[in-house]
Amino acid sequence: MPTNLLWCLVGCFLGTVVGILPGLGPAATIAMLLPMTYSMSPASGIIMLTGIYYGAKYGGSTTSILLNMPGESSSVVTCIDGYQMARKGRAGAALGIAAIASFIAGSFGIVALSLIAPPIAAFALSFSSPEYFALMALGLALVVLLAGDSLVKGLIALLVGLWLTSIGTDLFTSQSRFTFGQTSLLSGLDFMVVAIGVFAITEVLSSISDQEETQVLPVPKGFRNLLPSWEELKACRFAFANGSIVGFIIGVLPGAGASIASFISYGIERAFSRHPEKFGTGLPEGVAAPEGANNADTGGALIPLLTLGIPGGGTTAILLSALVLWGVKPGPLMMTESPDVFWGLVASLYIGNVMLLILNLPMVPLFAQILRIPVYILHPVIFGVSVIGAYSVSGRLFDVLMLAGFGALGFAMSRLKFPVAPLVLGFVLGDAMERALRQSLMMSQGDLSILISRPISAGMLIFAVAVLFLPLLPRFRRLKEAAG
Amino acid sequence: MTKSIFRDGDIIAGALTAALGTYITVTASRWDVMGPEGPGPGFFPVGYGIALIILSLILIFQRFTAARHTEENRPFDWAGFRRAAITWVAFTASTALMQTLGFYISFGLLTLFLGLFVFEKPLKSALIAGVLSAAGFYIVFDMALGVALPVGLLGF
Numbered sequence: 225m226p227t228n229l230l231w232c233l234v235g236c237f238l239g240t241v242v243g244i245l246p247g248l249g250p251a252a253t254i255a256m257l258l259p260m261t262y263s264m265s266p267a268s269g270i271i272m273l274t275g276i277y278y279g280a281k282y283g284g285s286t287t288s289i290l291l292n293m294p295g296e297s298s299s300v301v302t303c304i305d306g307y308q309m310a311r312k313g314r315a316g317a318a319l320g321i322a323a324i325a326s327f328i329a330g331s332f333g334i335v336a337l338s339l340i341a342p343p344i345a346a347f348a349l350s351f352s353s354p355e356y357f358a359l360m361a362l363g364l365a366l367v368v369l370l371a372g373d374s375l376v377k378g379l380i381a382l383l384v385g386l387w388l389t390s391i392g393t394d395l396f397t398s399q400s401r402f403t404f405g406q407t408s409l410l411s412g413l414d415f416m417v418v419a420i421g422v423f424a425i426t427e428v429l430s431s432i433s434d435q436e437e438t439q440v441l442p443v444p445k446g447f448r449n450l451l452p453s454w455e456e457l458k459a460c461r462f463a464f465a466n467g468s469i470v471g472f473i474i475g476v477l478p479g480a481g482a483s484i485a486s487f488i489s490y491g492i493e494r495a496f497s498r499h500p501e502k503f504g505t506g507l508p509e510g511v512a513a514p515e516g517a518n519n520a521d522t523g524g525a526l527i528p529l530l531t532l533g534i535p536g537g538g539t540t541a542i543l544l545s546a547l548v549l550w551g552v553k554p555g556p557l558m559m560t561e562s563p564d565v566f567w568g569l570v571a572s573l574y575i576g577n578v579m580l581l582i583l584n585l586p587m588v589p590l591f592a593q594i595l596r597i598p599v600y601i602l603h604p605v606i607f608g609v610s611v612i613g614a615y616s617v618s619g620r621l622f623d624v625l626m627l628a629g630f631g632a633l634g635f636a637m638s639r640l641k642f643p644v645a646p647l648v649l650g651f652v653l654g655d656a657m658e659r660a661l662r663q664s665l666m667m668s669q670g671d672l673s674i675l676i677s678r679p680i681s682a683g684m685l686i687f688a689v690a691v692l693f694l695p696l697l698p699r700f701r702r703l704k705e706a707a708g
Numbered sequence: 709m710t711k712s713i714f715r716d717g718d719i720i721a722g723a724l725t726a727a728l729g730t731y732i733t734v735t736a737s738r739w740d741v742m743g744p745e746g747p748g749p750g751f752f753p754v755g756y757g758i759a760l761i762i763l764s765l766i767l768i769f770q771r772f773t774a775a776r777h778t779e780e781n782r783p784f785d786w787a788g789f790r791r792a793a794i795t796w797v798a799f800t801a802s803t804a805l806m807q808t809l810g811f812y813i814s815f816g817l818l819t820l821f822l823g824l825f826v827f828e829k830p831l832k833s834a835l836i837a838g839v840l841s842a843a844g845f846y847i848v849f850d851m852a853l854g855v856a857l858p859v860g861l862l863g864f
Binding site: 260376377379380383384386387390394396397399401402425428429430432433434435598599600601603604605607608611612615616619621624625627628631632635639640642658661662665666669670 | 721
């Protein structure tokens with residue numbers, strides 16, 4: 225449909241802007257804009273929101289290269305060589321390489337998604353309640369393992385998320401849980417309010433708290449000055465392949481994230497380079513590899529979301545909620561029950577990738593001007609859009625007050641180094657996980673062995689436990705050596 | 709050292725989450741945990757409530773036994789925290805005022821307040837930002853998109 229092309233363009237444009245703006249991420253933007261898509265068709269809505277998701281990956285490199293400040297967490301590594309290239313007067317080439325690497329790797333990720341998603345979905349059709357419980361438990365275990373420096377803090381955040389999703393009325397027995405006598409809480413907490421609070425409001429508060437003056441390096445004028453030389457492109461050919469493959473594989477893993485993909489890809493590029501000592505001084509390969517990885521990651525991350533209904537991170541968790549709100553059930557049946565949404569989304573990824581290359585190459589100098597918007601205007605605007613997003617849920621000021629509360633919670637978590645993503649994922653998956661567990665135990669009349677007597681669920685649960693205990697192995701080894 | 713460790717963020721966070729876990733476990737244990745038809749509404753909360761208590765105690769224990777890192781000697785950024793706290797209070801107050809003043813006036817006042825007291829801009833700049841932002845939101849969300857927002861005593 226022609227209107228879907230327009231929404232794809234809107235999403236890509238907004239995503240690029242969001243990627244450029246430090247302090248505003250795709251998760252917060254998608255959360256804020258989601259209520260405004262209620263009147264759209266599910267296909268149009270998911271196309272626009274996914275456009276924001278991968279558009280931000282393109283935009284994030286702009287601030288990394290011009291400001292030495294990543295616009296997105298996945299663009300951190302691009303700062304290392306990208307900023308150095310800009311300091312040498314090669315800002316245009318750096319921006320061009322980032323855009324080209326993003327296009328090549330993004331295309332690879334989309335093709336791989338198209339080929340791999342159908343067989344995974346077919347396999348998942350054999351799942352019942354025990355398998356779904358085990359799958360969600362595994363998803364949460366993987367996320368917590370890779371979410372931050374402290375496993376304990378990640379698990380605590382996850383459990384708080386599970387508690388938050390329990391607030392309201394129990395589906396099976398109508399028992400009110402943790403409502404503190406408030407009738408407004410009987411329907412539970414809305415995901416949009418939680419997500420906008422812990423992402424958007426928290427980012428603004430953190431940005432205000434960490435006030436820093438920054439200087440933007442100039443972007444060369446003229447399209448030709450944005451293109452890398454032929455020698456630079458030749459030097460990057462292994463980096464393009466490296467970023468594509470590494471980014472996609474890491475993206476499939478729930479909880480891994482594009483940041484990890486870009487670090488690993490950069491590390492591999494440096495390890496196999498003929499001149500590793502030059503990394504960090506402004507090498508084009510040092511830009512191409514991480515930028516490619518963080519774009520290929522998008523295609524990978526959509527696989528567990530669309531075929532299994534398992535989000536791999538904060539942003540895909542919000543996309544999951546969006547699909548559910550529109551009445552689309554992500555999972556193995558999505559391709560058969562909502563083929564227009566699934567294949568419409570995949571098609572938009574192809575088209576959006578081309579749109580982003582066109583947007584990012586010649587229009588980068590224009591986008592860079594966005595960085596000059598004063599923060600005393602930008603931050604209140606983010607507040608305003610957040611309030612509108614929260615109020616649009618049910619038309620209650622109570623939700624907006626809850627929004628403020630979750631903003632404070634998210635800010636406290638960020639200062640105390642508690643990762644937010646496990647909390648959001650616990651909130652998103654907790655309800656379905658509890659339902660799957662209780663249905664499983666109803667099937668077996670309270671016998672927990674149903675979870676381990678079925679091979680698929682047993683395998684996933686064993687893997688989940690192994691993943692949780694894996695980080696403790698080096699500690700056990702050190703204790704053993706100290707004792708010996 | 710003993711006094712300062714109890715002011716440590718991890719200790720306070722661990723204590724708070726342990727208290728939360730205790731509250732969850734005690735409250736949920738009053739509901740049906742396991743019935744003849746299977747697990748009840750208390751089953752899941754009791755499980756994660758106990759897990760939360762255990763993990764909180766581990767966090768506190770880890771903090772007591774961990775070696776001091778150099779970043780612990782970095783002074784707390786009270787100025788930054790104050791800016792964020794003032795911003796949050798202003799945001800919450802503007803939310804509460806929306807019932808009386810409506811979204812656009814509350815939002816304009818919030819922008820003015822933040823411009824003056826958080827970003828320390830001149831009165832003229834903050835006032836222009838407040839008026840133009842509110843007007844911009846009115847044009848985009850009310851006139852163009854028709855989004856229903858809180859209306860105050862002045863009718864908008």
